[in-house]
Amino acid sequence: MRSNKWRDTKPELRLRSALHRQGLRYRVSARPVPTLRRTADVLFTKDKVAVFVDGCYWHGCPSHGSMPSSNRDFWVAKIEGNKRRDAETDRLLVEQGWFVVRVWEHTPIEDAVVLVRLGLEESRSHRSPRAIRGAVR
Numbered sequence: 001m002r003s004n005k006w007r008d009t010k011p012e013l014r015l016r017s018a019l020h021r022q023g024l025r026y027r028v029s030a031r032p033v034p035t036l037r038r039t040a041d042v043l044f045t046k047d048k049v050a051v052f053v054d055g056c057y058w059h060g061c062p063s064h065g066s067m068p069s070s071n072r073d074f075w076v077a078k079i080e081g082n083k084r085r086d087a088e089t090d091r092l093l094v095e096q097g098w099f100v101v102r103v104w105e106h107t108p109i110e111d112a113v114v115l116v117r118l119g120l121e122e123s124r125s126h127r128s129p130r131a132i133r134g135a136v137r
Protein backbone atom coordinates (compact mmCIF):
# COMPACT_ATOMS: atom_id res chain seq x y z
CA MET A 1 0.00 0.00 0.00
CA ARG A 2 1.29 3.38 -0.94
CA SER A 3 1.56 5.59 2.11
CA ASN A 4 0.00 9.00 2.26
CA LYS A 5 2.41 11.79 2.98
CA TRP A 6 0.49 12.85 6.05
CA ARG A 7 0.59 9.36 7.48
CA ASP A 8 4.34 8.90 7.32
CA THR A 9 5.01 10.03 10.85
CA LYS A 10 2.87 11.02 13.73
CA PRO A 11 1.20 14.27 12.70
CA GLU A 12 1.98 16.09 15.92
CA LEU A 13 5.66 15.18 15.65
CA ARG A 14 5.79 16.59 12.12
CA LEU A 15 4.12 19.79 13.26
CA ARG A 16 6.46 20.11 16.22
CA SER A 17 9.57 19.76 14.13
CA ALA A 18 8.22 22.23 11.54
CA LEU A 19 7.55 24.78 14.29
CA HIS A 20 10.94 24.13 15.83
CA ARG A 21 12.66 24.72 12.48
CA GLN A 22 10.95 28.11 12.41
CA GLY A 23 12.60 29.00 15.67
CA LEU A 24 9.44 28.64 17.73
CA ARG A 25 9.73 27.16 21.22
CA TYR A 26 6.88 25.51 23.04
CA ARG A 27 5.86 22.91 25.55
CA VAL A 28 4.61 19.50 24.51
CA SER A 29 1.59 17.52 25.75
CA ALA A 30 0.70 19.77 28.63
CA ARG A 31 -2.40 21.23 30.18
CA PRO A 32 -3.07 24.85 29.27
CA VAL A 33 -5.07 25.24 32.48
CA PRO A 34 -3.69 22.96 35.19
CA THR A 35 -7.07 22.46 36.84
CA LEU A 36 -8.70 21.52 33.54
CA ARG A 37 -8.11 17.95 32.45
CA ARG A 38 -7.38 18.77 28.82
CA THR A 39 -3.96 18.25 27.28
CA ALA A 40 -2.80 20.22 24.25
CA ASP A 41 -0.27 18.74 21.82
CA VAL A 42 1.73 21.96 21.57
CA LEU A 43 1.56 24.80 24.03
CA PHE A 44 2.86 28.37 23.88
CA THR A 45 2.49 29.21 27.52
CA LYS A 46 3.50 32.87 27.47
CA ASP A 47 1.33 33.66 24.44
CA LYS A 48 -1.51 31.47 25.67
CA VAL A 49 -1.86 29.51 22.44
CA ALA A 50 -2.84 25.84 22.68
CA VAL A 51 -2.53 23.63 19.61
CA PHE A 52 -4.43 20.39 19.09
CA VAL A 53 -3.72 17.98 16.26
CA ASP A 54 -6.93 15.98 15.85
CA GLY A 55 -6.85 12.49 14.44
CA CYS A 56 -9.21 12.23 11.46
CA TYR A 57 -10.94 9.13 12.72
CA TRP A 58 -11.38 9.83 16.42
CA HIS A 59 -12.38 13.43 15.97
CA GLY A 60 -14.75 12.88 13.05
CA CYS A 61 -12.95 14.57 10.17
CA PRO A 62 -15.49 15.26 7.40
CA SER A 63 -13.04 14.01 4.76
CA HIS A 64 -11.64 10.87 6.39
CA GLY A 65 -13.83 10.08 9.35
CA SER A 66 -15.59 7.12 7.77
CA MET A 67 -17.44 4.85 10.17
CA PRO A 68 -16.95 1.10 10.34
CA SER A 69 -20.04 -0.87 9.35
CA SER A 70 -20.10 -3.12 12.42
CA ASN A 71 -21.04 -1.62 15.76
CA ARG A 72 -21.84 1.54 13.88
CA ASP A 73 -24.07 3.07 16.56
CA PHE A 74 -21.37 2.61 19.16
CA TRP A 75 -18.73 4.36 17.06
CA VAL A 76 -21.05 7.14 15.98
CA ALA A 77 -21.84 7.87 19.64
CA LYS A 78 -18.18 7.65 20.61
CA ILE A 79 -16.99 10.02 17.90
CA GLU A 80 -19.88 12.43 18.45
CA GLY A 81 -18.86 12.46 22.11
CA ASN A 82 -15.29 13.32 21.16
CA LYS A 83 -16.49 16.15 18.94
CA ARG A 84 -18.64 17.56 21.73
CA ARG A 85 -15.70 17.34 24.10
CA ASP A 86 -13.47 19.15 21.59
CA ALA A 87 -16.01 21.95 21.24
CA GLU A 88 -16.28 22.18 25.01
CA THR A 89 -12.49 22.26 25.36
CA ASP A 90 -12.33 25.14 22.88
CA ARG A 91 -15.01 27.05 24.76
CA LEU A 92 -13.45 26.51 28.18
CA LEU A 93 -9.96 27.48 27.06
CA VAL A 94 -11.16 30.57 25.22
CA GLU A 95 -13.03 31.57 28.38
CA GLN A 96 -9.73 31.26 30.23
CA GLY A 97 -8.05 33.60 27.76
CA TRP A 98 -6.41 31.01 25.51
CA PHE A 99 -6.25 30.89 21.75
CA VAL A 100 -6.99 27.40 20.51
CA VAL A 101 -5.56 26.23 17.19
CA ARG A 102 -7.03 22.98 15.93
CA VAL A 103 -5.70 21.19 12.88
CA TRP A 104 -6.53 17.78 11.43
CA GLU A 105 -3.88 15.14 11.12
CA HIS A 106 -4.37 15.48 7.34
CA THR A 107 -3.83 19.26 7.30
CA PRO A 108 -0.76 20.02 5.17
CA ILE A 109 2.07 20.94 7.48
CA GLU A 110 2.63 24.36 5.92
CA ASP A 111 -1.05 25.21 6.49
CA ALA A 112 -0.83 24.05 10.09
CA VAL A 113 2.21 26.28 10.65
CA VAL A 114 0.33 29.26 9.17
CA LEU A 115 -2.56 28.66 11.57
CA VAL A 116 -0.26 28.42 14.58
CA ARG A 117 1.48 31.64 13.54
CA LEU A 118 -1.92 33.30 13.13
CA GLY A 119 -2.83 32.33 16.69
CA LEU A 120 0.48 33.66 18.00
CA GLU A 121 0.09 36.90 16.07
CA GLU A 122 -3.44 37.49 17.28
CA SER A 123 -2.43 36.77 20.84
CA ARG A 124 0.59 39.07 20.68
CA SER A 125 -1.55 41.88 19.25
CA HIS A 126 -4.03 41.42 22.11
CA ARG A 127 -6.94 40.29 19.99
CA SER A 128 -9.82 38.47 21.67
CA PRO A 129 -9.05 34.81 22.26
CA ARG A 130 -10.79 32.41 19.89
CA ALA A 131 -10.60 28.94 18.45
CA ILE A 132 -8.97 28.75 15.05
CA ARG A 133 -9.89 25.68 13.06
CA GLY A 134 -7.81 24.28 10.22
CA ALA A 135 -9.44 24.33 6.80
CA VAL A 136 -10.87 21.05 5.63
CA ARG A 137 -8.95 19.71 2.66
Ligand SMILES: [Zn+2]
Nearest residue numbers: 056061064106
Ligand atom coordinates in the same frame (compact mmCIF):
# COMPACT_ATOMS: atom_id res chain seq x y z
ZN1 LIG B 1 -8.93 14.07 7.65
